[in-house]
Amino acid sequence: MGRYVIRRLLQFIPTVLGTMFLLHYMTSLAIQFSGNPVRAIFGDRTPPPALLQAITDRLGYGDPCLEQKGNPCFGLFLDRVSGVFLHFDFGINLRRQEVTDLVANAIPFTLKLLVIAIVFEAVVGIAAGVWAGLRGGSFADNLVKISTVFVISVPIFVLGVVVREFVGVKFGNILRDQEWIPDVIAYGFFSPGFKPDYPFASLLIPGMVLGSVALATTARLTRTSIMENIRADFVRTARAKGLANKRVIGVHTLRNSLIPVITYLGVDIGSAMAGAVVTETIFNVPGIGRLVTQAARTGESPVIIGVVTMLVLVILLVNLLVDLLYAVLDPRIRYE
Amino acid sequence: MSDATSAGAAVGGAPGSGDGRAPEKKSRSGKERNASLWADARRQLVRDPVFMIAVLYIFVVGTMAAFPKLWTSQDPRACSTDQSRLAPSWEHPFGFNIQGCDYYSHAIYGARPSMVIAIMATGGIVLFGGLMGLLAGYYGGWVDGIISRLMDIFFSLPFLLGAIVFLTLIKQQNVVTIALVLFLLSWPTIARIIRGSVISSKDLDYVQAARAVGAGNGRLMFRHILPNAIAPMLVYATIVLGSFVAAEATLTFLGIGLQPPAQSWGIMISAHDVYFLEDPWLLLFPCGLLIGTVLSFILMGDALRDALDPKFR
Secondary structure, three states, X not given: OHHHHHHHHHHHHHXXXXXXXXXXXXXXXXXXXXXXXXXXXXXXXXXXXXHHHHHHHHHOOOOHHHHOOOOOOHHHHHHHXXXXXXXXXXXXXXXXXXXXXXXXXXXXXXXXXXXXXXXXXXHHXXXXXXXXXXXXXXXXXXXXXXXXXXXXXXXXXXXXXXXXXXXXXHHHHHHHHOOOOOHHHHHHHOOOOOOOOOOOHHHHHHHHHHHHHHHHHHHXXXXXXXXXXXXXXXXXXXXXXXXXXXXXXXXXXXXXXXXXXXXXXXXXHHHHHHHHHHHHHHHOOOOHHHHHHXXXXXXXXXXXXXXXXXXXXXXXXXXXXXXXXXXXXXXXXOOO | OHHHHHHHHHHHOOOOOOOOOHHHHHHHOOOOOOOOHHHHHHXXXXXXXXXXXXXXXXXXXXXXXXXXXXXXXXXXXXXXXXXXXXXXXXXXXXXXXXXXXXXXXXXXXXXXXXXXXXXXXXXXXXXXXXXXXXHHHHHOHHHHHXXXXXXXXXXXXXXXXXXXXXXXXXXXXXXXHHHHHHHHHHXXXXXXXXXXXXXXXXXXXXXXXXXXXXXXHHXXXXXXXXXXXXHHHHHHHHHHHHHHHHHHHHHHHOOOOOOOOOOOHHHHHHHHHHHOOOOOHHHHHHHHHHHHHHHHHHHHXXXXXXXXXXXXX
């Protein structure tokens, strides 16, 4: 176990550096082939050369290697890596605000959204998966199968837009006309976007939309794993001992079946962070995701690079923790 | 995406007896049940109504993309603003969009960019990812070490985030750059599938026999080992086509994909999502086409996996 942890940690360092270099090389290539990104901020107008030069230098795009096509710009990469790891510096935006500050302001919303999404997909997904797995081939099984295929095939932004309009606006308007419904439900839970007055209730629906993508996979994974385990010898032994059905299912089957599901949920935190970009844009949640899309629309590239670098580091860290957790959780796996 | 990965990997473990010439030999002996993997799969697929409906739908969308003139004689760019958001009628089955352009022809012409991007990106990942997986699995050792680390690196950059960074900076958001970024960020999955499949079959007896006879590395890889990996690759490629169609629309919706005046389903959705309550059909038609296409690809992939996996027989 100890050797596995050390090996995994040693593998982690080149992966982090490699991913950061990939991100760096992609951005450098894009700049080398399409010119100074600062021009995008001005749109059609031609900025005075001095102003252009000043902004370019301030944002760190003045390096001459960004004009040579194909040059990997190692010097710039070293600067960025040392900036990130030694000074916790992820760059600045046009108004000279630190990207770390922008993220610090936005992160509570994204974290709340992620928690709602993960809890939703874990509770509903595992319940549906257990229900379908215990009755293989039945109506319940087919229902879960069909609805999961359907959920997988609906892109998250389509789902988000349709839910916002149907549930948030149309159904919400009906509720808001009724006098007897409390405001938390009518104006909070069923609001078509994020409301600062109801910081938790109005995040519930966006969180569910975000969680619904992985919900299908969670349900399928639980279903397959339950179906495998229910035929296992140790479950038959438990039944032969005369244990109650509740205990056989709840303790002997479910606990063993949940190992792959929990790992999947852990890995999914990473993809949910990326998915939050879409969900937050649709529901106007002032989190990290909306920060990224707004910066993408105005062409404020330093913000995007800083935030994405930060997100990638977090995702890598989460994946590392999940891998280590997996080694602890599953007694069948021995890395020696 | 990750479900598609596990879908492909599920088949990866089973080295099929896929060899193009097998069915001829078997069919002469007259025994229908013992045909090759591919003949069995074909028979099962033709009888599967879900698969046939999905194929038909993809065929329809494919003809829309390849020959839009077959489906409509209207020009999607002949617009007049006094027809803005007119409801569907017989002459114009999808009505008019916000700029007063015929929405039906817009939807027909919108199929092309999605399909072209999906096919280009999938072709790219099959060729490049397949080659990388083949090399890593066959040679092992330091080749495998380098390629696997490279896959880890590309794998840890989430697709959406990488695409946002690249497309914002490149500023030329057209079919080629979108296909490029899709290809760049998703080749490792297919490489992993192929690598696993190659590793599981490279030490089989018939490969050893071929090596003993004196077959070279290239011949061993492409004639003897690669055919085993084709089944899982085909399943994954079908599913990934669907996810690329969805990815193109998602990027367009976020404002970093295709830009108007190009026609695409993603543009149709993002331009009209605020008119949903007054004119829901403006959103329902493109969403329906998009979901139908993605769903068809996923169902086709599922059916292919069931048909090509000998364990399900």
